[in-house]
Amino acid sequence: MPKDGIGASTKRREDIRFLTGNGHYTDDINLRGQTYAVFVRSQVAHGKLNKVDTSTAAGMPGVLRVFTGEDFAAVGGVPCGWQVTDKHGKVMLEPKHPVLAQGKVRYVGDAIAVVVAETEAQARDAAEAVVVDIDELPAVIDMKAAVAGGPLVHDEIGSNLCYDWGFVEENKAATDAAFETAAHVTTLELVNNRLVPNAMEPRVAVGDYERSTGQHTLYTTSQNPHVIRLLMGAFVLGIPEQKLRVVAPDVGGGFGSKIFHYVEEAFVTFAAKVVNRPVKWTAQRSESFITDAHGRDHVTKIQLAMDKDGHFLALRTDTYANMGAYLSTFAPSVPTWLHGTLMAGNYKTPLIYVNVKAVFTNTVPVDAYRGAGRPEATYQLERVIDKAARELGIDPIELRRRNFVQPNEFPYQTPVAVVYDTGNYQATMDKLIEIADLAGFDKRRAESAKHGKLRGLGVNCYIEACGIAPSHLVGQLGARAGLYESATVRVNATGGIVVMTGSHSHGQGHETAFPQVIADMIGIPADSVEIVHGDTANTPMGMGTYGSRSLAVGGSAMVKATNKIIAKAKKIAAHLLEASDADIELKDGKFSVAGTDKSVDWGSVCLAAYVPHNYPLESLEPGLEETAFYDPSNFTYPAGAYACEVEVDPDTGKVKICSFAAADDFGNIVNPMIVDGQVHGGIGQGIGQALLESAVYDENGQLLSGSYMDYAMPRADDVPFYTVDHSCQTPCTHNPLGVKGCGEAGAIGSPPAVVNAVVDALQRAGHTSVTHIDMPLSPSRVWAAMQA
Amino acid sequence: MYAFEFKRPATLAEAVTALGAEEAQALGGGQTLIPTLKQRLAAPAVLVSLNGIAEIKGICTDDAGRLCIGGGTTHAAVAKGAGAYPALAALAGGIGDPAVRNRGTIGGSLANNDPSACYPSAVLASGATIVTNTRQIAADDYFQGMFTTALEPGEIITEVRFPVPMxxxxxxxxxxxxxxxxxxxxxxxxxxxxxxxxxxxxxxxxxxxxxxxxxxxxxxxxxxxxxxxxxxxxxxxxxxxxxxxxxxxxxxxxxxxxxxx
Amino acid sequence: MPKVTMRVNGRQVSGEVEGRTLLVQFLREGLEMTGTHVGCDTSQCGACVVHVNGAAMKSCTTFALDLEGAEVKTIEGMAAADGSLGVIQQAFQDHHGLQCGFCTPGMVMSAAALLAENPKPTEAEVRHYLEGNICRCTGYHNIVKAVMAASGQDVSAIAAE
CATH class of the missing domain: 3.30.390.50 (CO dehydrogenase flavoprotein, C-terminal domain)
Incomplete structure (x- = not known):
């Protein structure tokens, strides 16, 4: 076996360019003759757009053209990729989302006009000279007000209620009935705070057009260039795929926010043809805050019915989910299929009913952000269980254990549609108790008390659905796309391999981890395999990277293509060795005839494929290149148990994270170092959500936390070293690698652990009325809770 | 940012002259002013950098035992060099982050008088004296509200004199x-x-x-x-x-x- | 337009700039050295950190013309002439201290400044010093570990976590 195959913590090859300043990000692209686009954006949350006067701006130095909504009147709107059908069988309301505002502006940041000029500074100067005449209208920010007769965000659809989803509708009556007779019901109302994803690389788009061929190229900060090509080409600009190339080079983090098709991408592609010059747009961070799709923003009431021993009988939850002003690409799926289907958690709750009202407001569109729906499900479930444990006087870990799906019960059909293929929740909990040294908590708490600090412990579980997703299933659920993945494996004549994958790396390390899989399969060094991704011109149609799907789906496609390669290579080897195909074995990069010492090495077989002098041409084509598309038969279900210890400063309410431990079951692991890193990052973001981050709008729709001056990003000194473990492994049963995905777990599992810990600290200190504090648990909120 | 003319005088006298121009503004370390300029919230015609003026940098003790810090002295330099007044050195060492401290200056901070800045508290609590190119201003007279000070247009903070408390x-x-x-x-x-x-x-x-x-x-x-x-x-x-x-x-x-x- | 001359990674460079041209713009656009990044517009993220006369500074909050004659070092100047990684860079790779790589240039430059003034920092000192560098990918765990490893400290106990 190669030393850098599956299971090795191989150092990342991509790091060399990132560490030496040689990364190739979209903003590093400067094309010959490039021009610069600066957007004029709405400064009011809601208004009637009367007139956009571009006359002064158009005459300013360096200005090539000023675009307004009129230029896009004949162009399609930005499409939504998912259609939810509500509990009445009615499809969701789906307002048009124009590239540039037409007739109305609907959030602060809505694009009104764009100046294209020779330099960025000239474009910015001229953008300021565009005169926008707007009659400001009352804005609607609060979701409940929006559906209770508030001003309409979209007049033409007649309601701010995008959909009213019930899941599973057939369970509703039985669920309600179970609550009537339950020995104990725990109720919790909570807010899952709105977040700004904040990938450190702001979004950038560069449009290019070659008039002689009619070929468009878009360079963009995207997690899925093929999806952008399809959405923008087919639905917005009407450009066929063969005339449109989308390139997403090195991308500086995404976390979901770079999945979606944004108007700026359509704009630069369109404008490059009009001005016949490349057009570049680079977001300033303050612009990112008001244009990148936000995440979360749910207001929820959850109730858990139990028998006298704490066995879960039924669960019901009502959520208002903010869509913002327009439907972003996958927004409707987040509070429904990525949220309702996970409400069973790790537990055997026979009856579950989920209601979600998706609401339009005059705010930035909301869409998937790391975890996407699953953090919202996990947070409410794990918080209500914690509250229930306190009410029942049962240890919170014991209450969870009492309700776990047991290892012998897989595959497990939940009452919310999905079937968990495999798992072992007792094992991850046992592991957590060990790695977090929960036995030592009381001693640590006493030590904290000596320093005047209130120590608390929070524990929770999580489950997620990753490896998104079976196309036939998501199609039934409203997806307007398939969710397979693709790979082309090209073996070169001298034995080296290039894999062209539809997955996209924006920090996940595919260039290192994917070759480890092939190295393992063939028995060649990983460094003889290169990964190509991010360019529609040289990768097969693929759906990109999100939902922790790259290895589970993209990796499976690569395995499938590699198996085809191996099968063909065996035939070539059989010919060279004058043996039967069936007798050929591949091991350590060598083909041999079973039971003999006859063998031929990998390189010789590859050479024969391309120099087919001695080759079975009558039955086999020359060459060694295969493409595979992999469509999973189920989601994967990573799960685990997390623990957080905090110290609360009773004088100020400030929370310090003392320790954080995560025991995850990701199934098989290809590169443990990378997996650890993914979990660390997710925990960092989860702690950010729990303690620091919040996108806050005032009643007029101004974003009060619109820069790093007010939006608190986690810094190095806000977090501790984390203790992570992924030795509990129940391999996925339905993909060839047995992998589950690890990208989102940390962000899903960590917020409830932090909040549980803070509530625990306060409860132990005698603040028994404090059963919940909404995130972020800022010092002022925690202090206020202690005053109650 | 709007366009402006950039000047970098080498002496205080040159800086004073440069600041006499219409719509001229002084630039200290710029750690607050530059973000403000990026947002186009200020539109100076001339920006006069004080960063090249050696005579307003440095730390010394005067005959009265006061710690005297040049207006162009960076936070990092104060953190390192104000050992005679440890609380002040510690305050300077906690402003912003290391990169900000290497560029931001005490004079710039006090001239801006951000209501959340650290230095004003030290100056006021110490009863320090703000020395400018034209006069001396007692701390109690200097701070006049959020982003407002006793400084006249074009006036440059050359030194801050801190009585050292027990x-x-x-x-x-x-x-x-x-x-x-x-x-x-x-x-x-x-x-x-x-x-x-x-x-x-x-x-x-x-x-x-x-x-x-x-x-x-x-x-x-x-x-x-x-x-x-x-x-x-x-x-x-x-x-x-x-x-x-x-x-x-x-x-x-x-x-x-x-x-x- | 005024002209500015400085040394960047030991090489004398000069170019015409506007008064409002920031150092980071001069580097990225004027000199086509795109290793230094811009991640915010409020001087907080630290993706743009370079060394000016040996001290860490935010190149997005410094005017090019204010650095006449200065000695500037950027991420492009951190590897050896033969391309091999410097000690800090190597530690970042060894300990997986980067994911998307966007904050990395600033992170490495800040780490270098830290170790220059404090060759054996504690964990708390590393975390505190890096407060002006935001990373969204790593949760900082492996960055802090890499910096401590680069200082020659044994981080194997952290590795076990």
Missing amino acids: KANYQKFVQPASRFALVGVFVAQFKDGVRVAVTGASTGGVFRWTEAERALSANFSAAAVKGLKASADDLIADIHGGADYRAHLIGVLTGRAVAAC
């Missing part, structure tokens, strides 16, 4: 996003009494908490301010904390500052 300490409770002071309290004990200055908390900018000063002048101990509550009137209320929370923090931090002295 004991002093600064406690900063950071606003979690900006890491400016949500509330900062500087306590300085002199032979003739105690001064307590509060930054970050008030809509009027830095101020002296006279009740605490009285209590501490009579009995310099944390116990003396325990239970003493600052008034929440005119305090800042924002997404990071209400006025009542800030008022509470003023008390807590004052007690901690005294205890740390």
Whole structure:
């Protein structure tokens, strides 16, 4: 076996360019003759757009053209990729989302006009000279007000209620009935705070057009260039795929926010043809805050019915989910299929009913952000269980254990549609108790008390659905796309391999981890395999990277293509060795005839494929290149148990994270170092959500936390070293690698652990009325809770 | 940013002349001004950098025993070089982050008078003197409200003279996003009494908490301010904390500052 | 337009700039050295950190013309002439201290400044020093570990976590 195959913590090859300043990000692209686009954006949350006067701006130095909504009147709107059908069988309301505002502006940041000029500074100067005449209208920010007769965000659809989803509708009556007779019901109302994803690389788009061929190229900060090509080409600009190339080079983090098709991408592609010059747009961070799709923003009431021993009988939850002003690409799926289907958690709750009202407001569109729906499900479930444990006087870990799906019960059909293929929740909990040294908590708490600090412990579980997703299933659920993945494996004549994958790396390390899989399969060094991704011109149609799907789906496609390669290579080897195909074995990069010492090495077989002098041409084509598309038969279900210890400063309410431990079951692991890193990052973001981050709008729709001056990003000194473990492994049963995905777990599992810990600290200190504090648990909120 | 002419004089005299131009503005380290310019919230025709003027940089002690810090001295230099006034050095070492401290200057901070900046509290609590190219201004006369000072247009802070207290300490409770002071309290004990200055908390900018000063002048101990509550009137209320929370923090931090002295 | 001359990674460079041209723009656009990044517009993220006369500074909050004659070092100047990684860079790779790589140049430059003034920092000192560098990918765990490893400290106990 190669030393850098599956299971090795191989150092990342991509790091060399990132560490030496040689990364190739979209903003590093400067094309010959490039021009610069600066957007004029709405400064009011809601208004009637009367007139956009571009006359002064158009005459300013360096200005090539000023675009307004009129230029896009004949162009399609930005499409939504998912259609939810509500509990009445009615499809969701789906307002048009124009590239540039037409007739109305609907959030602060809505694009009104764009100046294209020779330099960025000239474009910015001229953008300021565009005169926008707007009659400001009352804005609607609060979701409940929006559906209770508030001003309409979209007049033409007649309601701010995008959909009213019930899941599973057939369970509703039985669920309600179970609550009537339950020995104990725990109720919790909570807010899952709105977040700004904040990938450190702001979004950038560069449009290019070659008039002689009619070929468009878009360079963009995207997690899925093929999806952008399809959405923008087919639905917005009407450009066929063969005339449109989308390139997403090195991308500086995404976390979901770079999945979606944004108007700026359509704009630069369109404008490059009009001005016949490349057009570049680079977001300033303050612009990112008001244009990148936000995440979360749910207001929820959850109730858990139990028998006298704490066995879960039924669960019901009502959520208002903010869509913002327009439907972003996958927004409707987040509070429904990525949220309702996970409400069973790790537990055997026979009856579950989920209601979600998706609401339009005059705010930035909301869409998937790391975890996407699953953090919202996990947070409410794990918080209500914690509250229930306190009410029942049962240890919170014991209450969870009492309700776990047991290892012998897989595959497990939940009452919310999905079937968990495999798992072992007792094992991850046992592991957590060990790695977090929960036995030592009381001693640590006493030590904290000596320093005047209130120590608390929070524990929770999580489950997620990753490896998104079976196309036939998501199609039934409203997806307007398939969710397979693709790979082309090209073996070169001298034995080296290039894999062209539809997955996209924006920090996940595919260039290192994917070759480890092939190295393992063939028995060649990983460094003889290169990964190509991010360019529609040289990768097969693929759906990109999100939902922790790259290895589970993209990796499976690569395995499938590699198996085809191996099968063909065996035939070539059989010919060279004058043996039967069936007798050929591949091991350590060598083909041999079973039971003999006859063998031929990998390189010789590859050479024969391309120099087919001695080759079975009558039955086999020359060459060694295969493409595979992999469509999973189920989601994967990573799960685990997390623990957080905090110290609360009773004088100020400030929370310090003392320790954080995560025991995850990701199934098989290809590169443990990378997996650890993914979990660390997710925990960092989860702690950010729990303690620091919040996108806050005032009643007029101004974003009060619109820069790093007010939006608190986690810094190095806000977090501790984390203790992570992924030795509990129940391999996925339905993909060839047995992998589950690890990208989102940390962000899903960590917020409830932090909040549980803070509530625990306060409860132990005698603040028994404090059963919940909404995130972020800022010092002022925690202090206020202690005053109650 | 709007376009402007950039000047980098080598002497104070040249800087004063340059600042005499129409719509001229002085540039210290620029750690606040440059972000402001990026947002197009200021539109100077001429930007006069003070960074090339050696004569307004450096730290020394004068005959009266005051620590004298040149207006162009960076926070990092103060953190390292103000050993004669450890509380001040510690305050400077906690401003912004290392890269900001290597560029930002004491003169720039005081001229801007951000209501959440750290330095104003030290200057006010120390009863320092602001020296400009034209005059000397007592700290009690200098700070005139949020982003407002006694400086005239074109006036340059050349030096700040700090009487060194017997004991002093600064406690900063950071606003979690900006890491400016949500509330900062500087306590300085002199032979003739105690001064307590509060930054970050008030809509009027830095101020002296006279009740605490009285209590501490009579009995310099944390116990003396325990239970003493600052008034929440005119305090800042924002997404990071209400006025009542800030008022509470003023008390807590004052007690901690005294205890740390 | 005014002209500015400085040394960047030991090489004398000069170019015409506007008064409002920031150092980071001069580097990225004027000199086509795109290793230094811009991640915010409020001087907080630290993706743009370079060394000016040996001290860490935010190149997005410094005017090019204010650095006449200065000695500037950027991420492009951190590897050896033969391309091999410097000690800090190597530690970042060894300990997986980067994911998307966007904050990395600033992170490495800040780490280098830290170790220059404090060759054996504690964990708390590393975390505190890096407060002006925001990373969204790593949760900082492996960055802090890499910096401590680069200082020659044994981080194997952290590795076990």
